[in-house]
Amino acid sequence: MSNYKKPVPIPSVESKPYWTGLKEGRLLIPKCGECGNFWFPPSLHCPHCNAANFSWEPSSGRGKVFSYVVFHRVYHPAFSEEVPYVVALIELEEGPRLISNLVEIKPDDVQCEMPVSVVFEKIANNMTLPKFRPAPLY
Amino acid sequence: MKQLRDKYAIVGTGKSRLGKVDGVTALGLIEEAVKAALDDAGLKNTDVDGLLIRGPDDIYCLHQLLGARLGVNAAFSSTLDNGGASQIMAVALAAMAIEAGLATTVVCAYGRDTWSRTNRGPNNERRDKREEPNMIPPSQRPVEHGPEFGFFGPVALHGLGARRHMFEYGTTREDFAAIAIAFREHARRNPEATMREPLDLATYMSARMIVDPFGLYDCSLVSDAAGAVVVTSAERARDLKAKPVLIKGFATFNNTKGWFLDDNMVTTAAAECSERAYKFAGVGPADIDCAQIYDCFTYMVLTQLEDYGFCKKGEGGAFVRSGALGLEGVLPTNTSGGQLSEAHVEGMLQIVEGARQLQGIYGPERQVKDAEIALVSGHGGNTICHSTLILGRA
Ligand SMILES: [Zn+2]
Numbered sequence: 235m236s237n238y239k240k241p242v243p244i245p246s247v248e249s250k251p252y253w254t255g256l257k258e259g260r261l262l263i264p265k266c267g268e269c270g271n272f273w274f275p276p277s278l279h280c281p282h283c284n285a286a287n288f289s290w291e292p293s294s295g296r297g298k299v300f301s302y303v304v305f306h307r308v309y310h311p312a313f314s315e316e317v318p319y320v321v322a323l324i325e326l327e328e329g330p331r332l333i334s335n336l337v338e339i340k341p342d343d344v345q346c347e348m349p350v351s352v353v354f355e356k357i358a359n360n361m362t363l364p365k366f367r368p369a370p371l372y
Numbered sequence: 373m374k375q376l377r378d379k380y381a382i383v384g385t386g387k388s389r390l391g392k393v394d395g396v397t398a399l400g401l402i403e404e405a406v407k408a409a410l411d412d413a414g415l416k417n418t419d420v421d422g423l424l425i426r427g428p429d430d431i432y433c434l435h436q437l438l439g440a441r442l443g444v445n446a447a448f449s450s451t452l453d454n455g456g457a458s459q460i461m462a463v464a465l466a467a468m469a470i471e472a473g474l475a476t477t478v479v480c481a482y483g484r485d486t487w488s489r490t491n492r493g494p495n496n497e498r499r500d501k502r503e504e505p506n507m508i509p510p511s512q513r514p515v516e517h518g519p520e521f522g523f524f525g526p527v528a529l530h531g532l533g534a535r536r537h538m539f540e541y542g543t544t545r546e547d548f549a550a551i552a553i554a555f556r557e558h559a560r561r562n563p564e565a566t567m568r569e570p571l572d573l574a575t576y577m578s579a580r581m582i583v584d585p586f587g588l589y590d591c592s593l594v595s596d597a598a599g600a601v602v603v604t605s606a607e608r609a610r611d612l613k614a615k616p617v618l619i620k621g622f623a624t625f626n627n628t629k630g631w632f633l634d635d636n637m638v639t640t641a642a643a644e645c646s647e648r649a650y651k652f653a654g655v656g657p658a659d660i661d662c663a664q665i666y667d668c669f670t671y672m673v674l675t676q677l678e679d680y681g682f683c684k685k686g687e688g689g690a691f692v693r694s695g696a697l698g699l700e701g702v703l704p705t706n707t708s709g710g711q712l713s714e715a716h717v718e719g720m721l722q723i724v725e726g727a728r729q730l731q732g733i734y735g736p737e738r739q740v741k742d743a744e745i746a747l748v749s750g751h752g753g754n755t756i757c758h759s760t761l762i763l764g765r766a
Binding site for chain 1: 583
């Protein structure tokens with residue numbers, strides 16, 4: 235892992251619990267204590283009702299591909315061996331959408347709305363990324 | 373706002389040199405465009421008392437630097453920060469500032485040296501190949517929820533919307549091609565345009581993919597270029613040199629909740645923005661004689677044409693393939709070649725083109741016949757900000 239060359243996320247004050255959760259194998263997302271809304275990316279107030287009262291709740295990790303693109307151009311040297319690779323916008327069961335990669339599937343086989351589930355990819359001792367793989371219909 | 377309808381006017385338009393301009397800065401290009409716009413209007417620098425400017429994001433207080441070069445103490449001035457929606461917003465703010473008595477003659481300008489700055493090596497030496505594909509300064513790039521997955525740049529950001537539209541409505545890359553080809557055809561009649569080689573479907577399809585579903589010809593140009601317009605009252609405009617173009621209406625709307633939220637990737641902020649602008653101007657889509665649509669990517673034209681009501685949502689593909697965007701089509705669009713083929717100045721050149729079509733200054737090869745009302749759109753800021761300008765022949 236010491237030769238990991240891709241960008242390593244730099245957590246913000248607001249997102250720190252999210253990254254800590256991933257390290258422990260949980261996909262935690264903010265859930266509003268007033269209206270029940272889940273949201274992403276993390277922030278200090280519920281974007282639905284603006285309440286400050288929220289908790290970090292585990293997502294089921296299930297979702298679908300809302301949309302996706304296939305990178306052919308190399309924007310960062312660490313991805314030069316990966317092209318063409320898929321970046322997808324995942325819609326979690328709980329509602330929020332987040333950017334990730336799809337694994338265990340070829341770019342040509344990806345479709346919008348296909349069901350996926352989270353896998354955890356440890357890239358460093360203190361950093362784990364949420365990626366997604368095709369899942370059976372649930 | 374409709375009490376402002378037809379009360380203010382664009383009285384001068386200007387462009388700098390466009391494309392790959394050697395030995396120039398963003399500010400220098402803006403100077404060129406402003407000088408051209410003032411000359412067009414028959415105005416002097418000393419007539420200007422308002423400056424609304426935009427340029428590269430990392431230049432602090434750009435309007436102050438331009439004021440110094442122009443020798444102007446501005447009663448009203450600012451550097452705008454609403455992405456590609458900023459330039460129409462500048463025209464809107466100019467009209468509002470004059471209405472409020474804050475200024476009388478406002479220069480709205482945008483310029484960039486994007487080609488040059490992305491084609492230079494570490495010692496500022498010129499390179500033929502673009503070294504830096506990401507135009508956002510490093511200090512402003514995201515550091516989580518994106519780059520770790522190899523998610524970089526505007527091509528992918530807009531591409532996610534294109535893919536979703538393709539999924540929901542059966543839109544195809546052939547539809548996107550029709551847009552690129554139509555604008556190239558316009559550019560071929562514009563001697564100032566950067567890209568004037570013929571473009572056909574086979575060339576479009578065989579070009580390299582950048583971020584699928586976008587290939588090379590879906591992406592706007594990287595340019596050194598600037599544009600400027602001068603705004604003053606319609607009353608004062610009558611005494612000036614150029615034929616004035618009336619500002620019939622404008623609006624802004626921003627889907628600031630985010631591009632990834634709701635159905636924002638397939639129904640953009642243009643939907644809400646256009647309704648407001650049409651109401652302001654007292655017109656509807658059927659009244660528009662020519663359109664200058666913000667074309668950062670082909671798909672963004674397609675979805676905006678739907679959002680502006682030129683066709684129904686989901687029917688943009690059929691609309692553009694019908695030949696609608698050509699000079700003889702039902703909606704001649706991006707008649708200078710747009711950002712896909714003329715130069716990318718974040719919408720500024722499209723305001724210039726909309727105004728010039730209404731002035732009727734072109735020869736028959738590129739003049740929209742009997743053009744009375746032009747619509748210009750501005751879009752950007754991570755694809756959530758939008759602005760609309762509706763112009764009328766005086
Ligand atoms: Zn809430």
